[in-house]
Amino acid sequence: MTGLPSALSQVIGLSGGALDTLMPMHIWVDDHGRVVQAGPTILKMARRDVRPGERLFDLIDIRRPARIANMQDLLRQAGGKLTLVLRSAPDLPLRGSATGLQGGAGAILNLSLGLSFARAVAEFGLTLNDFSPCDQTVELLYLHEANQSAARLSRRLTERLESARRAAEEQALTDTLTGLSNRRAMDLELARALGEPNEDFGILHLDLDFFKQVNDTHGHAAGDHVLGHVASVLKGELRRADMAARVGGDEFVLLIRDCNDTERLSSIAERLIQRIELPTSFDGKRCQISASVGISMTAAYDDHPSADRLLNDADVALYAAKNAGRGRLMVHGAIPPGTRPDRRQTDVA
């Protein structure tokens, strides 16, 4: 591929072979824009024979700067950055820079792979030998692959952490908003209490009244504040062995240990309602709610009730309390209001 080696060696004291070694991606053209020789990597990328004497602009297409169509245009850009493609690979932009040679020896255009280096190396099947040791393209490729591996490892770690977090959430026993127990914790505690042979306990199913109004009028932050108020009432009223759980948006279940007395359960419920009804203020706004309570108790059954039955019966009682007006309590199986006067079934509103 050597057309005018004498001229070049006269000008810069380099043989064509030396040029191949130093700049495997060079194209040497004469003053008329005819190719004298092209470096081995260019030949590989051209995918065809490059004949000495063929026109430079048949081999490459300079995209930026625009309108470079002959040698005069090219030499005006000497030393500047060129963006160009080989006509054999029009979708792989390359970088280049040209410099004119003295004494009629033409010009040398040196190229490198641009940002599409990874694609170019794969598409042209380039090897380590196709790059000058001074060319950082191989290091870029190395970094590219190393980054992909590191990113893959990081992604796996993130996925594992994410699934661990989900698993932990599923196993969580605390309601994050109020700090009370959650439904899962209550189910476990109920099962444990029912498993103890001589244990009598009561269930209070408590549902807030007028909570929606607070939420709608003063916003969710006020609603959250009210839930916090209820939680502190419940915590303040219960003994260490008892448990209070938030089981829905404004629904709570209380387990009162060591109790076979509906009177005591009723008075606990009554106290809770009274304290929940105390108005609180949030951001200068007055928030007042109430609560209805349904009560069930293991001692009220001849056989050993299941957790579902206890909860369900407390729920039935709660429903009856709600129907009787707000701020009331109802014991499951008790005589309905009207047949027996009871101050607890008086409307507090």
Next chain:
Amino acid sequence: MHGLVNRALQGFVVTTYGRETWDEVRSQAGLPFTDFEAMLQYEDVYTLQAFDAASRVLHKHPNVLLEDIGTYLVTDAELEPLRRLLRFGGNTFLDFLHSLEELAERGRIAMPDLELPIMLLEEEDQSSFRLRARWSMPGIGPILLGGLRAMADDYGALAFLHLSGIEGQDECLHIQLLDTKHSAGRRFDLGGTPA
């Protein structure tokens, strides 16, 4: 020690001997977790305990275990991305040997907190070399012995390697390169997609 190093030990045990064996190693080492995470840092004591336990459970001399781990790092199919990164070191096994001096720097490019051994290649004559390696933990010599034997195969080179003692903080290896084109070796396409 970086998670990748710990992960190499775990990966070797799991791939070669199975999950149950790793569970036994982990339990004997008293590790407070089931798996090393590649992207986390661990106290050195975990690495040392896990290694000692593996040596006991597998009935392998520590040097033999280290050498096997070195071989595993280069030859295991799942670690193909690592083999590729190593092959970036040069076009021939000889180029690769010379590139070992750059390995620590290359590792830092890939992962800034990964500390790889610092290596120095001394040329005794055209085909024999002495490699000195210094690392934050003992045992880099045997790991390199296994890894470099596997890399010689990978390049299709015939080389004779043996441990040649410890000098100060350096563990030394002697490498006799007999034939750089002994076999076809394994294929490496620069532009190939990492597995």
